[in-house]
Amino acid sequence: xxxxxxxxxxxxxxxxxxxxxxxxxxxxxxxxxxxxxxxxxxxxxxxxxxxxxxxxxxxxxxxxxxxxxxxxxxxxxxxxxxxxxxxxxxxxxxxxxxxxxxxxxxxxxxxxxxxxxxxxxxxxxxxxxxxxxxxxxxxxxxxxxxxxxxxxxxxxxxxxxxxxxxxxxxxxxxxxxxxxxxxxxxxxxxxxxxxxxxxxxxxxxxxxxxxxxxxxxxxxxxxxxxxxxxxxxxxxxxxxxxxxxxxxxxxxxxxxxxxxxxxxxxxxxxxxxxxxxxxxxxxxxxxxxxxxxxxxxxxxxxxxxxxxxxxxxxxxxxxxxxxxxxxxxxxxxxxxxxxxxxxxxxxxxxxxxxxxxxxx
Numbered sequence: 001x002x003x004x005x006x007x008x009x010x011x012x013x014x015x016x017x018x019x020x021x022x023x024x025x026x027x028x029x030x031x032x033x034x035x036x037x038x039x040x041x042x043x044x045x046x047x048x049x050x051x052x053x054x055x056x057x058x059x060x061x062x063x064x065x066x067x068x069x070x071x072x073x074x075x076x077x078x079x080x081x082x083x084x085x086x087x088x089x090x091x092x093x094x095x096x097x098x099x100x101x102x103x104x105x106x107x108x109x110x111x112x113x114x115x116x117x118x119x120x121x122x123x124x125x126x127x128x129x130x131x132x133x134x135x136x137x138x139x140x141x142x143x144x145x146x147x148x149x150x151x152x153x154x155x156x157x158x159x160x161x162x163x164x165x166x167x168x169x170x171x172x173x174x175x176x177x178x179x180x181x182x183x184x185x186x187x188x189x190x191x192x193x194x195x196x197x198x199x200x201x202x203x204x205x206x207x208x209x210x211x212x213x214x215x216x217x218x219x220x221x222x223x224x225x226x227x228x229x230x231x232x233x234x235x236x237x238x239x240x241x242x243x244x245x246x247x248x249x250x251x252x253x254x255x256x257x258x259x260x261x262x263x264x265x266x267x268x269x270x271x272x273x274x275x276x277x278x279x280x281x282x283x284x285x286x287x288x289x290x291x292x293x294x295x296x297x298x299x300x301x302x303x304x305x306x307x308x309x310x311x312x313x314x315x316x317x318x319x320x321x322x323x324x325x326x327x328x329x330x331x332x333x334x335x336x337x338x339x340x341x342x343x344x345x346x347x348x349x350x351x352x353x354x355x356x357x358x359x360x
Contacts, residue, residue: 008109010101012131012219017097019226021118023140024092026234031085033241034147035358038078040248042354045071049347051255052329053168054262061265064329065342067258072350074154081147088143092136095120099130102218132218134208137226141205144233145198151240152198155191158251162188167257172250175243190247194240204233268304268332269294275326279318289316 045068053070054061095115098104104127111123124130161168171188179185208229211222269290276286293315297304305327312319325331336343 008100008105008107009097012101013096013099016131020092020096020136023136024089027085027089027092030237030241031082033238033245034078034082036245037241037248038075039358040245041071041074042358044253046351048253048255049344049351051258052262052333053258054265054267061267063270064262064267064332066333066344066347067253068351069342069347075354077150081150084143084146088139091139093121095123096130099124099127102131103127128218134212134223134226137230138208138212140230141208141233144237145201145205147237148198148201151244152195155195159188159191167254169254170252171247174250175247190243194244197236197240201233201236204229262329264303266294266297266304268327268329271326271332271335272304275323276316276318281316281318
């Protein structure tokens, strides 16, 4: 019986099949890990919807938002990774078996029946492409590379946030190391390793792209180089996610420090600008008016809320005593409008939406 196993088959289509079988399992496992990271971040977001922070652009304080809104940005980011993984799975889940070496076989096989037995959604439709196609490998590596970009961005940001200059969060000691010479150090090594491993996965993608770029149809021995890249990338990503899930779960946010950072940096300047716009002041004029008020506050080391009404009216007669209803962190948050905004009501709706999704 064993001698018949090769009937109607070639190493070429069998290897393409084996790669797809292996990759299906890897994609599901990695996607489940991504969901676990999302779940841990969501738990922190649910606990910080009432914690204001200064959102950053250019690493400078921009506008106040709930910390939960910032954390949900990562949940959104990883959701796209999850969708890409599942999309990749759909293209992996095509049966190449039956393509033979390059032209198929004269033996009357039933490829659809084999596909059903092996759990494939469909079969490939061109025998030449079936044995030479490694698009699914490139797509897998591309998807993992984008995922590693996102893991690296979180690792970079949380490394900053764990520093004394920020003091936004504390990472459990299980994911840190000390220094060989500095006894006070608590280095966020796990995050740094995740950040560093991103480059390794990018290299795996470039290796695969380079192998494929000059291959004529159909099968060529060069294709044996695909396995080193995809195996290494999968191992690296799984290890990064296995470290990140418990790290996120055991990270503590310094809510008082984060809140304090949002209160003294003139992050309500945009709210004042939009207030003037609503008073029919052209935006560029409003921007210039508020810019002068901001310069004054910086010089006097005070806030916009501390200015007297006469100071505002000297800058623009359009400003009335209702200006104080738009200044300050709480007023800024309350006035954000629209789906996707940082208004706490919207953030709570998003939290509820995500919780329903994860409970399905």
